[in-house]
Amino acid sequence: MPIGGFVVVLDLSVSDEVLKQFSQFPQIDVHGVNEEGSAVVVIDTETSDEMEQLTRQLQKIDGVLSLGVTYFHAEDEIEKIESGEIKPSFSFGRKGEKSENCS
Amino acid sequence: MSLSRRDFIKNTAALTAASYIGMSLPFVAGEASATDVASWHRGTCRLCGTGCRVQLGINSKGTPVAMRGEPKSRTNFGYLCMKGMMFYKIMNHPDRLKMPLYREKKTDKFREISWDKALDIAAQKFAESKQKYGPNSTAYYGSGQCLTEETYLFQKIMRAALQTNNVEGNPRLCMASAVGGYLTSFGADEPIGGYANIEKSSCMFLIGSNMAEAHPVIFRRVMRHKMNNKDKVKIINADPRISATSRIADMHMQFKPGTDLAMLNAMAYTIIDEKLHDEQFIQDYAVFRQGKKVQVDMDTYWQSLQDYTPEKAAAICGGNITAQMIREAARMFAKSDGTMTFWCMGINQRKRGVWANNLIHNLHILTGQLCKEGADSFSLTGQPNACGGVREGGGLCHILPGHRLVAKEKLRNQVEDAWGIPRGRIAPKPGAHTIKMFQQVNSADIKAIWINCTSPAQSLPNVDLYRKGMAREDVFIVTSDIFPTKTTELSNLVLPTAFHFEKTGVYGCTERRSQITPRAVVSPGEARPETWIATEWCARMAKYLNDPVVLQTVKPFLGKEMYVEQPEAIWDEYTQKLTKHRDNDLRGATYKVLKQMADGVQWPAATESYALTGGTVMKFVKGSDPMATSESKDDKPFQFYGPAHADRKLWVWVRPQAGADEEPDAEWPMYLSTGRIIDHWHTTSMTGRIPELMRANPYSFVEINPKDALKHGIKPNDMVEISSRRGKVTMPAKVMEGPIEGMVFAYWHDMHEDRMINKVVKDSFDPGSKEPEFKICACRIKRVSGPKALKPFVV
Numbered sequence: 074m075p076i077g078g079f080v081v082v083l084d085l086s087v088s089d090e091v092l093k094q095f096s097q098f099p100q101i102d103v104h105g106v107n108e109e110g111s112a113v114v115v116i117d118t119e120t121s122d123e124m125e126q127l128t129r130q131l132q133k134i135d136g137v138l139s140l141g142v143t144y145f146h147a148e149d150e151i152e153k154i155e156s157g158e159i160k161p162s163f164s165f166g167r168k169g170e171k172s173e174n175c176s
Numbered sequence: 177m178s179l180s181r182r183d184f185i186k187n188t189a190a191l192t193a194a195s196y197i198g199m200s201l202p203f204v205a206g207e208a209s210a211t212d213v214a215s216w217h218r219g220t221c222r223l224c225g226t227g228c229r230v231q232l233g234i235n236s237k238g239t240p241v242a243m244r245g246e247p248k249s250r251t252n253f254g255y256l257c258m259k260g261m262m263f264y265k266i267m268n269h270p271d272r273l274k275m276p277l278y279r280e281k282k283t284d285k286f287r288e289i290s291w292d293k294a295l296d297i298a299a300q301k302f303a304e305s306k307q308k309y310g311p312n313s314t315a316y317y318g319s320g321q322c323l324t325e326e327t328y329l330f331q332k333i334m335r336a337a338l339q340t341n342n343v344e345g346n347p348r349l350c351m352a353s354a355v356g357g358y359l360t361s362f363g364a365d366e367p368i369g370g371y372a373n374i375e376k377s378s379c380m381f382l383i384g385s386n387m388a389e390a391h392p393v394i395f396r397r398v399m400r401h402k403m404n405n406k407d408k409v410k411i412i413n414a415d416p417r418i419s420a421t422s423r424i425a426d427m428h429m430q431f432k433p434g435t436d437l438a439m440l441n442a443m444a445y446t447i448i449d450e451k452l453h454d455e456q457f458i459q460d461y462a463v464f465r466q467g468k469k470v471q472v473d474m475d476t477y478w479q480s481l482q483d484y485t486p487e488k489a490a491a492i493c494g495g496n497i498t499a500q501m502i503r504e505a506a507r508m509f510a511k512s513d514g515t516m517t518f519w520c521m522g523i524n525q526r527k528r529g530v531w532a533n534n535l536i537h538n539l540h541i542l543t544g545q546l547c548k549e550g551a552d553s554f555s556l557t558g559q560p561n562a563c564g565g566v567r568e569g570g571g572l573c574h575i576l577p578g579h580r581l582v583a584k585e586k587l588r589n590q591v592e593d594a595w596g597i598p599r600g601r602i603a604p605k606p607g608a609h610t611i612k613m614f615q616q617v618n619s620a621d622i623k624a625i626w627i628n629c630t631s632p633a634q635s636l637p638n639v640d641l642y643r644k645g646m647a648r649e650d651v652f653i654v655t656s657d658i659f660p661t662k663t664t665e666l667s668n669l670v671l672p673t674a675f676h677f678e679k680t681g682v683y684g685c686t687e688r689r690s691q692i693t694p695r696a697v698v699s700p701g702e703a704r705p706e707t708w709i710a711t712e713w714c715a716r717m718a719k720y721l722n723d724p725v726v727l728q729t730v731k732p733f734l735g736k737e738m739y740v741e742q743p744e745a746i747w748d749e750y751t752q753k754l755t756k757h758r759d760n761d762l763r764g765a766t767y768k769v770l771k772q773m774a775d776g777v778q779w780p781a782a783t784e785s786y787a788l789t790g791g792t793v794m795k796f797v798k799g800s801d802p803m804a805t806s807e808s809k810d811d812k813p814f815q816f817y818g819p820a821h822a823d824r825k826l827w828v829w830v831r832p833q834a835g836a837d838e839e840p841d842a843e844w845p846m847y848l849s850t851g852r853i854i855d856h857w858h859t860t861s862m863t864g865r866i867p868e869l870m871r872a873n874p875y876s877f878v879e880i881n882p883k884d885a886l887k888h889g890i891k892p893n894d895m896v897e898i899s900s901r902r903g904k905v906t907m908p909a910k911v912m913e914g915p916i917e918g919m920v921f922a923y924w925h926d927m928h929e930d931r932m933i934n935k936v937v938k939d940s941f942d943p944g945s946k947e948p949e950f951k952i953c954a955c956r957i958k959r960v961s962g963p964k965a966l967k968p969f970v971v
Contacts, residue, residue, distance in 0.1 A: 076182075078189030078244070080196055080255070082403075104190045105199055109404070113193045113201070115186050125258075125868040138403070141255045141396060144192040145262070146185050146213075146233065146242040 075124050077116045078144030085110040087136035094134055100127060110138075121147060192244050196254045213242050218774065219693030220683045221260040222321060222676045223857045225557030226393050227685025228252035228260055229775050232677055232696055240264040240677070240697055248774035250790070251371060251685065257392040259855055259863060264677070266865050267697060271659050271970075273672035274701020281649055282666060291702065295709070298626075298669055299716035301652045305624040306338055306721065311603065313623040315342035315613055319630035320350070320559030320566055323681025324690070325746040326706040327565035328577060329733070330628065333714045335570075336597050337726040341582050341607030342622070345571045346630045347562040348610040349637075352945035353524040354555035355567060357533020360468075361541070361827055364759050364818020365567055365579060368795045369552040370687030370778065375401050376550035379512035381505075382413045383436070383536070384522020384951075388420035389854035391520075391556055398518075399424050410508045414439065415522060416495065416916045417849065417879070427508075429501060430916050431493035433847045433952045437528065438833040439502065440535035442489030445481040446506035447542050453510070454544030460812055462541050463823065466830045480830045492833060495916050510543045514550020520558065521851065525950040527837040529942045534829040541826045547797050547814045557686040558852075564684015568760045569750065573607035577750060578758040579819055582606045594753040597725050609946035610636075611939055618645030624652045628706060629673070633662040634859045634932060637948045638902045638939035656706055659861045660971050662927060672703040679705035680743045682770065688792070690765050691776030695739045707746060708738040755779075759803065759818055765791070836952035837940035840918070844900060844954035846884070847919035850933050851951075856925040864927065864970040874968035876926035876933065877910040880957070884918065885911040893963035898922060900955045903935035908963065920957060924950075928969040 083091050088110060095101050095114070100123075104113040118124040132140050187201075194201045213233035221228040229249035233242030243261050245254035266272075276294035277286035289297075305313045316334045318327055322345075331343045358365045374380075374397045387395040402409050402424050413425035416433045431439055447453050464477040486499035509515050517540065523532045537553050545551040557563055570577035580587035588602045608616055614636060616622040636642045646653060646666040655664050656671040664670045678699040684690045711730045718727035732749060736742040744767045751762040761780040764787030770776055778791035780803045794800040796814050807817035809824060816824050840846055855869040863869045878896055880888075890896055896909045898920065907922065907930075915921045922933045938953035 074182075076185050076189050078191075078193040080193050082400075102186070102190070104194060104201055107197050107199055109197075111197045111199075113190055113197070113199055115189045115193070117182075117186060121868050122871065125872065128258075129872070139396060139399065141196075142258060142261045143196055143254055143256065144189045144242070144244040146189065147265075 074117070074119055074149055075121050075145065075147040077124055077128075077142055079114045079116065079128075080141045080143055081112045081114050081131070082138040082141070083110040083112055084136040084138055091134055091136040095131070098127065192254070195247050196245075217677065217694065217696035218246055219677055219696070220560060220685070220691045221256065221263065222560045222683070223259045223263055223863070224391055225559050225562060225686045226251060226391050227560065227683065227687070227689055227691060228256055228393050229691065230256060230260060232264055234696060238698060240267055246774055250775045251687070251689065252393045255393050255396055257854070259857060259869060260393075262866050262868060263862065266862050267675055267677070268700065269659075269865050271865060272700050272703065273658060273660065273670060274703060275672060276702070277670040279668060282647060282668065286670065291704070294669060294671060295712050295716050298654050298713050300720055302338065302624045303717050303720035305652070309623050311338055311340040312342055312607070313621065314338050314340055315608070315622045315625040316344070316628070317610070317613065317625060317630065317632060318345035318566070318571055318628045320345060320347040320557075320562030322561060322565055322629050322706065323679070323743070324561060324565040324569045324684060324750065325681045325743040326628070326710070327561070327571040328569040328750045329707055329710050329746050330626070331570045331577070332595065333710060333729055335576070335602045336595055337714050337717060337729040339601065339603055341573050341603050341605065342613060343571060343607060344573050344610045344613050345566050346632070346635060347559065347566040348572060348946060349525075349635065349948060349950070350521060350558045351524055351555065351562055351567075352572070352947040353526065353529025353533055353942055356530035356942070356945040357537060358555070359820040360530065361534050361537035361829065362818060363816055363821025363824070363826075364795070366563060366688050367552060367554045367686070368546060369554070370689070370793060371397065372793055373514065373516050373550050373552045374398055377401070377512070377514045377516040378408060378550060379410045379412070379508050379515040381509055381515060381517040382411065382421060382425070383517065383519045384415060385518050385520035385556055386415070386419040386421050386851060387518060387520070387556065388423075390558065390852045392854060394556070395421065410512065412505050412508060416919055417914050417921050419914065420854070427501065427505060429497055429505060430495040431497050432495055432916065433849060433919055434526070434835040434839070435493040435833065436523070436532055437535055437831060438484055438489045438492040439497065440532070440539065441481055441484035441831070441833065442486050442502045443506040443509065444535070444538055444542060445484050446486060446503050447510050447539065448478055448481065450507070452507065453542045457544030458542065461814060461816065461826050462828055463825045464830065465827045472830065477828060477830055484833070509539060509545070514548060515540070515543070515545040516550065516552045516554060518554050518556055520556040522951055524555070524947060526952065527940055527942055527949045528834040529947050530944040531829070531831040531834065534831055538828050541828050547794065555686070560685060561683040563686060563688070564682060564690055568684060573609055576602070577754040579760055591754065595729070597728060601725060611941055611946065611948060614642040614645060617648075617651055618642065620645070620648055620650050622651065626654045626656070627663055627667070628656045631661040631663040631859045631861060633666050634927060634934065636939070637934055637937040637950055639932065639934040640903055641939070656709060657861070658703070659865065661859060661861045662971060665971060671709055672701060673709070674699040674703050674705045678703070680740050682747060688760070688778045688795070689776050690762060690770065690779065692767060692770035694771065705738055705743070707733070707743050711742065761803070837949055838938050838953045840954045844956050846955050846957060848898060848900065848936060848953050848955040849915070849919060849921045849951050850924040850937060851921065853923045853925065856923070858925065860925045860927055860970060864968065870968050873923070875928065875966050876907045876923040876931045878907050878957070879910045879912055879914040879921040881915050881917045881919070882911055882913065884920070885909065888957055888959060890957070890959045895960040895962070895964055897958050897960050898933070898936055898955050900936045900938070900953055902938065905931050905933055905936055906960055907931045908966070920955065926969070927971055
């Protein structure tokens with residue numbers, strides 16, 4: 074269950090609307106916005122995959138100018154992967170895979 | 177995890193973010209930070225050349241579990257990109273190489289062997305090669321990701337013990353043209369200033385760089401500066417491709433590939449034509465050159481620019497370039513209070529990459545946009561230690577440590593004396609540059625090669641040609657790395673190495689800044705630091721070669737504790753003996769000092785007390801750079817004391833337009849260019865093993881202009897074959913207003929045989945820098961099928 078700390082730069086002219094959209098995500102806590110439009114945001118998700126998808130979703134919102142990650146903690150997720158409790162859904166095409174594009 | 181502990185971690189995350197923007201939050205920092213991890217360890221990110229400082233969080237079991245930026249760092253001020261934030265996740269990846277692997281024949285299966293056996297085999301093979309076929313039958317091919325201690329030690333062994341200058345590395349593929357440009361224009365390698373100029377500049381000229389994806393943390397600084405000063409700061413982006421970087425530009429100059437020299441000359445024409453040049457600066461500090469030994473006057477230079485009036489250049493450049501646009505760009509560049517140019521591979525990876533570098537420097541010299549706040553001619557670097565290790569530490573075939581040329585006997589003697597080996601021991605001729613080295617692998621003139629921390633079997637241009645040579649049974653290949661790669665598949669001996677934070681050493685980033693990463697984590701299995709591996713290998717070679725100088729090469733490091741004492745002894749030898757009184761004087765940057773500094777030291781820094789101030793922010797400027805005073809020859813404020821220009825002048829070069837080595841024709845009608853995408857790094861041996869990054873960009877795409885897509889009947893995500901005189905690949909199409917019409921752009925990271933774009937890219941190279949022209953060749957495209965489900969792939 075990773076936790077990320079972010080500085081999200083907002084377009085001040087639409088920042089209220091953007092923050093309203095942020096509030097629809099239960100995983101997101103906004104801790105404040107400074108005068109330049111930089112918001113302190115904490116995201117708490119079940120998996121790293123969910124974190125990654127959510128951050129990409131946020132970056133697509135009109136008025137989000139940039140999303141800078143400043144802190145990332147994934148301790149219990151790593152422990153669960155190590156213990157076998159979580160098996161990452163992502164799989165690689167591994168050794169021995171044959172050509173798949175060209176006939 | 178208890179709720180309170182989780183809340184503490186969330187508070188820490190919020191406090192960390194808040195600290196970067198000076199915001200106060202109602203939490204107690206001490207309570208939060210005391211519970212989130214057992215300990216934090218400062219180091220440098222290893223996934224680009226920016227030099228971001230990070231803190232790695234370790235839990236009580238010694239496992240890395242968290243990452244945060246270092247807020248006191250003047251490179252990144254605590255910010256990181258997703259690549260940087262997640263690279264620690266590969267440290268415990270199950271694919272890590274954990275034992276030495278060996279096979280006599282490349283068609284055999286690997287078997288695990290002991291370190292003792294592995295080092296003996298490597299020593300015997302290299303010694304045998306030297307004895308039977310001569311010193312130049314051996315070679316080392318390293319990386320801009322090796323620590324300085326590693327590059328320095330390997331090159332020392334090759335030159336002093338094996339007596340060959342066959343020392344190369346992948347920085348030849350990315351920044352050799354920048355080295356050539358700095359040396360021929362300024363007389364000294366590496367930028368004059370640093371990132372600190374970003375926030376002081378009024379105009380930024382971004383050419384041949386997709387900074388937003390390749391250097392996202394620097395881009396953030398550029399973007400922030402622009403947003404804070406929307407009207408005052410102007411940004412010009414010049415590139416045949418509209419990229420994520422273009423979105424912040426006031427002007428995007430989209431020119432036909434390979435016409436950049438004409439465009440830059442036309443900007444110089446405008447600057448002189450409209451009298452925007454700085455006459456006093458030119459008079460005090462510059463001369464005009466037509467060749468290395470041919471000095472000309474300004475009038476001759478001006479005459480050479482008559483072929484590049486804005487009207488003539490606009491006709492050459494095509495795209496959206498107009499004469500008016502060139503004039504506007506030149507005015508913005510010249511009139512601003514401080515202009516900073518950033519460039520990267522779009523300029524360097526060209527048949528005339530050095531010339532392109534020269535023409536950028538010309539603009540800065542003509543306008544005096546140097547040696548003052550906000551002004552700099554700044555080449556971005558792709559790897560974390562291409563500058564520190566390879567450019568400064570002697571990691572290329574023609575250079576010795578401390579910015580010394582192999583070809584100069586006096587400089588060779590200085591190195592031989594410092595190493596305590598007989599004069600004449602270092603071979604007088606430079607070794608084989610990268611493409612020549614792999615040509616010699618193809619012909620088996622090179623019989624034994626050590627490849628360290630890089631994968632030329634994927635990263636070389638025209639790669640299939642060179643993979644044939646690497647597959648030869650009469651060429652012995654040692655590869656040292658952390659994961660299996662396309663290159664380990666062609667090796668006889670694979671040695672597992674310690675990863676970042678599992679060993680101690682120094683990286684020198686783009687802005688002359690050296691930063692230490694001390695060991696914080698135990699390596700998996702029997703992975704070992706390269707410095708230990710190289711030392712033990714050389715000591716064993718002494719036995720086979722029966723040569724006391726071979727043992728002397730590593731004697732100062734033998735038997736030392738491998739994680740701290742050994743790299744420190746190597747760093748001390750390099751800095752104290754070989755950078756002394758050189759322009760990259762690093763004597764003050766001892767491990768003791770580097771461990772105290774949040775963000776390292778910028779050279780020159782000759783003493784510890786000076787290094788503790790952070791070092792030299794602006795080279796050549798009296799009051800900023802102590803060497804500008806100690807090396808001063810007159811009362812002028814700037815002193816260009818670099819080793820390559822005896823006249824201590826900046827050189828403005830007469831350079832004509834020169835296109836690509838392979839231009840499109842009737843048979844191969846399109847331009848092909850390649851580059852990076854955000855979240856991936858080089859051959860994806862690392863980022864391909866981080867699911868979050870791989871999921872975001874699971875395989876390569878080819879970007880196609882909508883007009884070209886229409887012509888070829890290609891729709892988004894259709895499978896498209898890209899072919900050239902050298903090979904072909906097939907990948908999905910991204911139809912977008914990115915590349916200029918007539919050009920396609922492919923990401924080069926993908927390891928899959930069907931999508932490895934370097935099979936198609938040409939291996940022609942710049943005759944000066946020997947850097948290959950990855951950025952331009954001729955190709956054709958055709959639709960193969962509709963969309964197909966593809967799987968991401970790593971070996």
